[in-house]
Amino acid sequence: MRVGVVGLKRGLHLADWCRRLGMEVVAACDRDPGCRAEAGGLLPDAVLTERWQDLLEHRLDGVILANDFDAHAPLAVAFLERGVHVLSETAACADAEEGRRLIEAVDASSATYSFAENYVLHPHVRLIGRALDAGELGRVNLVEADYLHGLPPEAVEELIGDPGHWRGRIAPTAYCTHTVSPVLALTGAWPVEVTAFSADEHDPRAAVVMAIRLSSGALAITRHGFLQGEPDSHWSWVSARGTRALAESVRGPAEEAWSVRIRSEAWANPDGRTREERRVPPPLLLPNTTTEPGTPSPRAVPAASTEHGSAVSRTDETVERDAEGTVLLLQAFQATVERGEPPLIPVRPAVAASLVGVAGAESLENGSRPVAMPGFFRDPTA
Numbered sequence: 051m052r053v054g055v056v057g058l059k060r061g062l063h064l065a066d067w068c069r070r071l072g073m074e075v076v077a078a079c080d081r082d083p084g085c086r087a088e089a090g091g092l093l094p095d096a097v098l099t100e101r102w103q104d105l106l107e108h109r110l111d112g113v114i115l116a117n118d119f120d121a122h123a124p125l126a127v128a129f130l131e132r133g134v135h136v137l138s139e140t141a142a143c144a145d146a147e148e149g150r151r152l153i154e155a156v157d158a159s160s161a162t163y164s165f166a167e168n169y170v171l172h173p174h175v176r177l178i179g180r181a182l183d184a185g186e187l188g189r190v191n192l193v194e195a196d197y198l199h200g201l202p203p204e205a206v207e208e209l210i211g212d213p214g215h216w217r218g219r220i221a222p223t224a225y226c227t228h229t230v231s232p233v234l235a236l237t238g239a240w241p242v243e244v245t246a247f248s249a250d251e252h253d254p255r256a257a258v259v260m261a262i263r264l265s266s267g268a269l270a271i272t273r274h275g276f277l278q279g280e281p282d283s284h285w286s287w288v289s290a291r292g293t294r295a296l297a298e299s300v301r302g303p304a305e306e307a308w309s310v311r312i313r314s315e316a317w318a319n320p321d322g323r324t325r326e327e328r329r330v331p332p333p334l335l336l337p338n339t340t341t342e343p344g345t346p347s348p349r350a351v352p353a354a355s356t357e358h359g360s361a362v363s364r365t366d367e368t369v370e371r372d373a374e375g376t377v378l379l380l381q382a383f384q385a386t387v388e389r390g391e392p393p394l395i396p397v398r399p400a401v402a403a404s405l406v407g408v409a410g411a412e413s414l415e416n417g418s419r420p421v422a423m424p425g426f427f428r429d430p431t432a
């Protein structure tokens with residue numbers, strides 16, 4: 051599978067994983083010559099260019115968009131029109147009009163759109179999803195998600211203080227996709243109304259809390275930005291309360307933060323006993339990642355599959371916890387492009403999550419009044 055990459059910061063990390071997973075990174079671009087020079091060492095076989103438009107001229111199966119946060123949609127549309135499959139970093143679109151155009155472009159294209167939301171695939175989120183799918187929690191009525199960084203004030207200023215950089219110009223609600231995408235994936239619901247609050251009126255850009263009414267009737271509470279108490283699970287903490295039980299990531303240090311606590315009361319259990327349990331995600335193994343040309347791509351497998359006799363050799367690599375989501379989403383993109391499997395996070399939930407940030411910005415501007423979400427992104431077949 052021949053891949054192109056736009057933007058070589060986060061994009062270089064993704065390109066490196068593509069290579070390790072058996073994809074061929076044939077072209078990449080960044081307007082910054084320093085980034086291109088650094089990429090040259092890691093991607094010696096890729097054509098490196100300054101302009102993303104140059105990538106349209108290459109024979110690509112897929113493109114990864116890791117350019118500025120608020121500039122993905124026009125590039126996605128251009129590649130989709132060329133029949134190139136798109137994997138786009140967060141966010142999918144910067145406003146409703148862009149979101150509408152993106153959905154139209156996907157519907158009209160022979161190629162597919164996948165959202166690069168690794169937070170949906172983090173180990174703790176997958177464990178919570180499994181408990182929900184098994185019916186352990188009942189119907190979800192309250193779901194919460196945090197994406198928080200406990201940086202010192204000067205580091206925050208360095209990150210979001212420059213209005214010339216996308217981190218400085220986007221609304222404080224915009225980078226909500228790492229919380230909203232897991233919420234939508236876990237509940238299978240659409241956002242219908244958003245109310246946003248600054249966490250601290252003395253520092254309104256630093257962190258926000260949003261209350262999102264979902265189409266299922268449940269409420270989602272999301273917090274993101276810069277607040278003390280960051281979770282060690284890649285800054286992500288998720289909790290789902292259902293009508294019968296709770297599943298939430300453990301608020302603990304290091305490896306513990308990837309585990310999930312399940313709690314159900316005596317009345318909810320056939321044996322009449324309270325259940326309080328911790329589940330630890332199995333490691334994700336990657337069979338020998340050194341790929342010779344022509345060998346099949348290695349597939350990441352949960353370690354548990356060894357119990358069922360899968361061939362897992364001694365050279366297997368354990369994927370770092372915070373890279374599991376990235377590995378799984380790149381493998382899913384590969385499966386979509388090479389085998390026609392449906393995108394893991396297709397365009398509609400990607401646009402929905404991104405537009406929650408837009409509605410949140412409008413709510414903030416209007417004294418935290420609730421803002422109705424548009425409905426055009428809802429899946430017509432759902």
Ligand SMILES: NC(=O)c1ccc[n+]([C@@H]2O[C@H](COP(=O)([O-])OP(=O)(O)OC[C@H]3O[C@@H](n4cnc5c(N)ncnc54)[C@H](O)[C@@H]3O)[C@@H](O)[C@H]2O)c1
Nearest residue numbers: 057058059060080081082085102116117118119139140141
């Ligand atoms: N999913 C994750 O865990 C994760 C982590 C980091 C970043 N991201 C996302 O990846 C995207 C990029 O983030 P980043 O931290 O790498 O940002 P960054 O600003 O540090 O880097 C972006 C790079 O893209 C280049 N670029 C931007 N527009 C370009 C254009 N039109 N043509 C050529 N090059 C261009 C810039 O020169 C820069 O080197 C954002 O959407 C961000 O949200 C996601």
